[in-house]
Amino acid sequence: MNWYTKKKRRIQVDKIISHDDLAWDKDIINKSAGIKVEVSETEQRITINATSSRLASIVCGGIFFLAGIIFAYFTYTEAINSLDGKILSIICILFGGVLFIYSLVRPKRLFTFDRLNGTITYPETQANSINSIYFKDSEWVKKYSFAGRFYIGDCLALVQSNEYSTVTLLYNDFYSEWSYLVWFMDKNRPLPPGTIFDSIRKADYNRRKTDGFPPPLYNATILISEDKY
Numbered sequence: 001m002n003w004y005t006k007k008k009r010r011i012q013v014d015k016i017i018s019h020d021d022l023a024w025d026k027d028i029i030n031k032s033a034g035i036k037v038e039v040s041e042t043e044q045r046i047t048i049n050a051t052s053s054r055l056a057s058i059v060c061g062g063i064f065f066l067a068g069i070i071f072a073y074f075t076y077t078e079a080i081n082s083l084d085g086k087i088l089s090i091i092c093i094l095f096g097g098v099l100f101i102y103s104l105v106r107p108k109r110l111f112t113f114d115r116l117n118g119t120i121t122y123p124e125t126q127a128n129s130i131n132s133i134y135f136k137d138s139e140w141v142k143k144y145s146f147a148g149r150f151y152i153g154d155c156l157a158l159v160q161s162n163e164y165s166t167v168t169l170l171y172n173d174f175y176s177e178w179s180y181l182v183w184f185m186d187k188n189r190p191l192p193p194g195t196i197f198d199s200i201r202k203a204d205y206n207r208r209k210t211d212g213f214p215p216p217l218y219n220a221t222i223l224i225s226e227d228k229y
Contacts, residue, residue, distance in 0.1 A: 026195045044191075060099060067096070124167075156174045
């Protein structure tokens with residue numbers, strides 16, 4: 001697949017607050033392994049663990065490794081006396097072993113959204129490093145995910161410094177979550193719904209009042225009032 005074909009499968013996703021049907025409550029977030037919220041008068045950050053499930057890779061690696069051991073057993077006991085059997089057993093053992101170990105030690109893909117500083121920190125896939133940019137300068141796209149010729153779903157991805165590559169943040173019906181994150185990153189608006197932010201709403205209001213209630217950073221298609229939030 002060439003770059004033109006890949007690019008056709010991208011649709012730009014704008015930074016617009018369009019949903020208010022999501023509220024992150026303290027009990028739910030505290031039990032979630034994928035979302036961490038850090039809030040105080042001086043720090044307001046959301047960290048999302050976008051690492052794909054390790055379980056499938058671990059199981060797959062284990063199956064290949066076990067299959068290689070079985071092939072090796074029958075091959076070297078001459079039940080299957082062939083060069084193809086020996087090669088197959090070596091390939092299965094190496095592939096399964098590497099996949100199993102990598103699944104255990106691979107680094108997490110963490111996105112950190114910093115409301116007060118207006119930045120996001122994310123894993124740079126190609127360089128295998130951590131990068132930080134201003135949220136207002138970030139480019140996000142909706143990608144159509146395919147397994148071969150078969151469509152398997154949509155995902156929200158960040159376009160990296162190398163425009164040919166992206167790193168995925170959210171999957172499938174992500175618009176409510178994306179709208180929530182954009183709302184959170186607009187430090188000139190009230191904090192989004194959810195008891196996770198209740199402890200700092202007053203302090204955040206006073207901060208914006210001290211700044212003279214500057215205009216919002218991002219557009220909204222819903223009504224966001226100080227009285228409601």
